[in-house]
Amino acid sequence: MTKKLSIRDIAGELNISKTTVSLILNGKAKENRISDVLIERVVNHVERRDYKPNQLAKSLSTGKTMIIGLMVEKISDYFFAQVAYHIEELAYQNGYKIIYCSTDNDAHKTRELINLFRERHVDGYIITPPAGIEQDIQALIDDGLPVVLFDRYFEEVNSSYVILDNYKASFDAVMYLINSGHENIAFVELDSDQSQMLDRRKGYLDALAVKGLKPLLLKIPFSSTMDQKAARLVNFIRNNNQPEAIFFATNYLAFSGIKALNQLNLNIPGDVAIVAFDDHQVFDIYAPTITAVAQPISELASQSIRILLDMLDPKKNAQFPQKIVVQSAFIVRDSTKK
Known part of the structure; x- marks a missing residue:
């Protein structure tokens, strides 16, 4: 196995100090008044020898790992x-x-x-x-x-x-559903106190409050599988007089919701309209295509x-x-x- 070339080797081959080689390789030659002739000599030698600096050693000398x-x-x-x-x-x-x-x-x-x-x-x-x-x-x-x-x-x-301005995105989405004639609008979210989920929930609640409508919420654990999410949604829809519209707080909750609605033989949007927070590439090719809040990734x-x-x-x-x-x-x- 060929021995990896080191700064010590380069210094020995050029008969100069290791410090000088290190300063040149780390872009600090000018500030240390190293001549252009010596810089060119080192650079040309390094290129000929295909030198690749050790990342750890480089990080120690520059203070960065990049x-x-x-x-x-x-x-x-x-x-x-x-x-x-x-x-x-x-x-x-x-x-x-x-x-x-x-x-x-x-x-x-x-x-x-x-x-x-x-x-x-x-x-x-x-x-x-x-x-x-x-x-x-x-x-x-x-x-x-x-x-x-x-x-x-x-x-x-x-x-x-x-x-993202999660509050405004959620508020506007729910207002769109209300203005489209929907009153019994459910919100399906993760069981989470994270800031983005709290803002989406507040946007939903405030939009309903503007029109004096009652909220209908379902919280689903983050760790549950898609089948478990779908099963909870089936029970939720059955037990709540089939909401007119459902707003899903994430795209993967929407996928579980679509599965639940299919199991219940409910038509989208004829029986239930749906909106997903976070657009997904398949939403534009799914039949029917899915209305979504799109984040500017x-x-x-x-x-x-x-x-x-x-x-x-x-x-x-x-x-x-x-x-x-x-x-x-x-x-x-x-x-x-x-």
């Missing part, structure tokens, strides 16, 4: 998978690599993953935080580590975040990585924390048309 930790609720979920793709692409364009993982909305798992990323000395964090890790996020901030919360945030933690991703990159760049004079609220789009399709 790695960002991305933690989302579930990487297989369509929304989070698309966000991760865009963030990874934008990070790569700026010289950073992404390590990403799923928290499964579990505080203990998230805490372990944060500790793992700390051990790997990642340069910054983009996190979709579950409830219960407020102190862990605060500890990262207190230690001077760049953190951007995504999709949800903690009111008691003064952090940068990028979120590209904008959410670009805002998140922009803030983090600004935090990582000491030359930036941006003020932190930055708190960005993005607006959604409402896509009307066949599932709400009478």
Whole structure:
């Protein structure tokens, strides 16, 4: 096996100091008054020898690993998978690599993953935080580590975040159903106290209150399977005089809802109109097509990585924390048309 070339080898072959080689390879030659002739000599030699610096050694000399930790609720979920793709692409364009993982909305798992990323000395964090890790996020901030919360945030933690205007998106969706002639409108949500779910619920309740309508809510555990969700929805619909319309707080809840309605032989939208929060590519090809609140994935991703990159760049004079609220789009399709 060929021995990997080191800075020591390069220094010996060129008969110069290891410090000089290191300064040149890490872009610090000019500020240390190293001549252009010597810089060119080292660079040409390195190219000829196909030198690849050890990442750990490089991080020790530069103080950076050029790695960002991305933690989302579930990487297989369509929304989070698309966000991760865009963030990874934008990070790569700026010289950073992404390590990403799923928290499964579990505080203990998230805490372990944060500790793992700390051990790997990642340069910054983009996190979709579950409830219960407020102190862990605060500890990262207190230690001077760049953190951007995504999709949800903690009111008691003064952090940068990028979120959707979940309240307005939900309020507008329910008002659309009401103005379309629906009065008995159900809201199916996750059994969660996360900020985005609370805002979606409040938007639903406030829209009904404007028209003096009664709420009809169903909370479903995050950890339940699709079949379990569908079974709960079947019972819910049977026991509540078949709602005229159902607003699902996530796209995967909508999938379970469609399955439940099919089991009950109910027609969409003839018997029940449905709206999903979070658009999905299959909603536009499903028969009937599904009306949905669409999150601007590209904008959410670009805002998140922009803030983090600004935090990582000491030359930036941006003020932190930055708190960005993005607006959604409402896509009307066949599932709400009478």
